[in-house]
Amino acid sequence: MSKKRRFGRVRKLPSGRFQARYQDPDGVDRPAPSTFATKTDADRWLNKIEADILSGEWRNPDAGRIALGGYLLTWIDHRPNLRPRTVQLYRWLYKRYLANEFSGVMIADITPSRVRAWRAGLLAEGTSATMAAKAYRLLHAVLNTALDDELIRRNPCRIRGAGETHTPERPVATVVQVLDLAGRVPARFRALILLAAFTGLRYGELAALRRADLSQGLDTVTVRATLTTLNDGSVIFGPPKSTAGRRTVTVPSAIREDIRLHLRDYVADTADALIFTGAKGAVLRRSGFQTQSRWTQSVTEAGLPGFHFHDLRHTGNTLAAGTGASLADLMARMGHGSARAALIYQHAIQQRDTMIADALSLSIDVERDRARNGHDQPSDPS
Known part of the structure; x- marks a missing residue:
């Protein structure tokens, strides 16, 4: 028996x-x-089942019997503080790259081999490495939440480096080239170019600036909002990209007169008036700026063919780093980093930020003086 x-x-x-x-x-x-x-x-x-129960490793086999499609869309809806553009991107990535393969598949049935086959198929069909990486990162993030929800024991997205993207280094303009570019675009955009390069603000942050965001002496600018253009062409004003994005940046003294003239000539005398607008006073959409500024022609004439507006921010970060600023100083000025880091360095950063702006201002003044005196060769840094 x-x-x-x-x-x-x-x-x-x-x-x-x-x-x-x-x-x-x-x-x-x-x-x-x-x-x-x-x-x-x-x-x-x-x-084995008994051992899993005793060790706390047992998982309800019915828990993962949820279709990925519905779970992913709910995941997007329940993500806190997602920006509208990010929501649109996630939904588009799902529809374009994930739905056909995984929409009706139970989460518990998604295996590492299936994920590998899906990614290989994307690349074989000609999907760019960047788009494949974005789709993979989305799938990985959703399944990480499924892991937290105890729907699966382990995330099946285990391809080393599959979520990484490698973008080529963007060009950096010299101070002379920035000043030249600012002189080539229509006058209403001159201050926009200078602020982008010498404060490092993003385009959306600049387009959302209002008169009240500038201090009385124009020595600082405070980022409180950002302008976002949605896929349907509509625009919305929302909070900065992150907690660290809400910041006050010192404006180099050498460009404050340019800003003062811009306020006089192009900005209504009310606290909530937008600082930068299109030729007819409307919100300055990125597409409208590209056209009205004659951007492609202007950057080519300035010796910067293929230069993007965002490269002005990269330029500003590089120039600021050249002043001897620490990583913490740069993170604060550019709006990067965690809220905790920003709070820790808040007092010291404001002092260092003024020093960064002063150093940038000196470089601007030197190049302007050289231009007035007819010199066209770079100044001796010594």
Whole structure:
């Protein structure tokens, strides 16, 4: 007579195979997902289930029986503080790259091999490495949440480096080239170019600036909002990109007169008046700026063919680094880093930020003086 099991039950079926059943921690009677060729195999499976329950590793096999498509869309809806453009990007990535393969697939059935095959298929079809990486990062993030929800035991996205993107280094303009570019665009955009390069503000942050965001002496600018253009062409004003994005940046004294003249000539005398607008006074969309500023022609004439507006921010960060600023100083000025880091360095950063602006201002004054005196060769840094 066979010994009765302490955990679970095994019975022989008319087919000759063996079925295993057990009671889960919630009292639900559960069969093994398949039958076994021998009683020993069934016993071993029950022993593993018992060990998982005792160690806390057991997972409800029904938990992962949720289709990825619905779970992913709910995941997007429940993400806190996602920017509208990010929501649109996630939904587009899902529809374009994930839905066909995973929409109706149960989360528990997504295996590492299936993820590898999906990614290989994207690349074989000609999907760019950048888009494949973005889609993979989205899938990885969603399945990480499924892991936290105890729907799966391990994230099946395990391809080393699959979520990484490698973008080429963007060009950096010299102070002379920035000043030249600012002189080539229509006058209403001169201050925009100078602020972008010498304060490092993003385009959306600049387009959302209002008169009240500038201090009375024009020595600082405070970022409180950002302008976002959605896929349907509509624009919205929202909070900065991150907590660190809400910041006050010192304006180099050498460009404050340019800003004063811009305020006089192009900005209404009310606290909430936008500082930068289109030729007809409307919100300055990026596309409108590209056209009205004659951007492609202007950067080419300035010796910067292919230069993007965002490269002005990269330029400003590089120039600021050249003043001897620390990493913490640069992170604060550019709006990068955690809120905790920003709070820790807040007092020291404001002092250092003024020093950065003063050093940038000196470089601007030197190049302007050289231009007035007819020199066209770089100044001797010594």
